[in-house]
Amino acid sequence: MHLSKPAFIATFLMACISNGLSANTTITLKYAHPPGEATIYIAPSPVSASLYAYSSQTAQQKVTVRNGIYQFHTSDISSLHYFSVTDSNGFDKRINNLMVMPDDSLIIEVDTKTITVSGRGSSKNNVLRKLEAIIADSAYSQLSAFEAQVLNINAAYVQKLKLLATFKDQIEAEVYEAIKAAIQYRTYYLLANHYRFNLIVQPSAYSEIKACYLKYGLPAGIDAVSTPVSIHLYEYLILRQFVAYQINQPPGTDRQDNIPAIYDLLKKAYTKPLSDQLLVHFLSNRYKSFSTDSLFKDALAYVTTADLRQSLLAMKQKFGSGSPAYDFKLQDTSGKYVSLSALRGKVLVIDFWIEPCAPCIKLAQDLKQVSNRLRNEKDVLFVSISAEKNKESWKRVIKAGKHTFDGQLMLYTNGLGSEHPLISHYGYNGFPQILLVDKAGNVISSRPERPSDEGKADMFIKMIQQHL
Incomplete structure (x- = not known):
């Protein structure tokens, strides 16, 4: 998947570590080359700040740059938290998963290539x-x-670990243990991601990868909620089950993600309350709309933690089948504006793409085959929405014919690219993406499984035909 470039948003997704008394906390960002106006969000969350977990935004403030300085004040931080900052390149790895405690006053100075952190x-x-x-x-x-x-x-x-030990007498015990947990599960996460990624992109190396897996394995992690909770803990435990699933598929089979199978593995591998948290994290992150209505229903029956059930209900309302689709208004190639409401009466197959992006080209080819099979269905409309910012560049890519195909309605995000509210509404952080909308303008699925082979194409077409 090709990662998008969202607008500058300083996003503080707080991952709580322990309890404490509230105090005023200040985070100041000083940019040598300021990106302009920004919106700052506070979203307390028990999961990683570096991953796109669903959580309600409990506080927000919009600020305008003054002399390259953004400043955020809060009295809501009552414990050790993590925070990250996004800019025009997405999560800035230099300002990713930093720590903040009550009464801290951090000053983060950002230049093109460097960052310095000072202050209390x-x-x-x-x-x-x-x-x-x-x-x-x-x-x-x-x-x-x-x-x-x-x-x-x-x-x-x-x-x-050796370097961290040299700082043991210089930082608080709570912070020391939190850092130790952070680097531990960050390492586990990197290992799991290394296996998972290569199992998908290097099918010819399956035997070698499996041999390494059997030789070195992946650490079990924990089977209970512990303190401190690493910001990478939940995602590591989920990735571990992805690898376990993929490594056990027979040679020659498709090793792409099987969402229902991973969901079942998570239920079986972990006990409550950790399993509740993992299932909600699993459904709320990038897996939240892979035709998972049945999984949401199962999760609501399985998850017993009250606040996690509320999160599931909120996700279902926003992303689930039957929720109203975002009513966009986008330009076509002639400059005419087209709205979603104007397309009612058609089942929409919407392809979101960007250039360059090899997976986007592959999806366009697969959707063209689906379009050919549905050519007699007059109530199906294939729509192409580009996240290109430059209109002329978008038109050149269309003319090249690799990312699109004849018969699609070609639309453009009005110069906003991946920063358009339509894209952020569905939480699309990379491309390509597919959105299916029924005749009444309601979501069928905002992340259906791609029709990448004949069997998946059959399922994809069946999903469309059920709404004709």
Whole structure:
């Protein structure tokens, strides 16, 4: 998937570590090259700040840059939290998963290539940044590239633990343990992602990858909610089940994600209350609308934690089948504005794409085959929505014919690209994406499984035909 470039939004997704008394906390961002107006969101969350988990925005304020400075004040932070900042390139890795405590006054100065953190509470963040900068040098040239990377990730972890130990007497015990948990589960997450990614993109290396998996394995993690909770804990435990599923598929089979199968594995692998949290995180993150109405129904019956059930209900209302689709108003190639409401009476198959993006080209080819099979269905309309910012560039890509096909309604996000409210409404953080809308303008699915082979195309077409 090609990652998008969202608008500058300083997003503080707080991952709570422990309880404490509330106090005033200040975070100041000083940009040498300010990105302009920004909206700052506070979204307390028990999950990773670096991942796109669903949570309600409990406080927000819109600020305009003054001399390159953005300042955020809150008295809502009553414990050790993490925060991240997004800009025009998405999550800025330099300002990602930093720590903040009650009464901290952090000053973060950002230049094109550098970042400095100073002020009250900066010491813990500078320790964290030193640890994250460690990358083990490869000493495994005799091994395959895949196995060498497994060992490099582990070697970097050992180096980080050694360096962290030198700071033990210089930072609070609570912070020390939180940093230790953070680097532990960050390492586990990197390992799991290394397996999962290569199982998908290197099917010819399956035997080698499986041999490494059997040789080194993946750590079990925990089976209970612990303190401190690493910001990467939940996603690691979920990725671990993805790898377990993919590694056990017979050679030659499609190793793409099977959402229902992973959901079932999560229920079986973990006990409550952790399983409740993992299922909600699983459904709320990038998996929230893969035709998962039946999974939402099952989760509502399974999850017993009250606040997590409320999160499920909120997600179902916004993303589930039957919810009203976002009523966009976008330009076509002639400059005419087309609204969703004007297209009612048609089942819409909407393809969101960007250029360059190889998966976007592949999806366009697959949707063209679906269109050919549905050519006699007059109430089906295929729509192409580009997240290109430059209108002329968009038209050139259309003319090239790789990302689109004849018969599609070609639309453009009016120069806003991936920053358009339509795209943010559905939480699309990368491309391509598919949105299915019924004749009444309601969502069928905002993330249906792609019709990447004959069997999946059959299911995709059946989903469309059920709404004709």
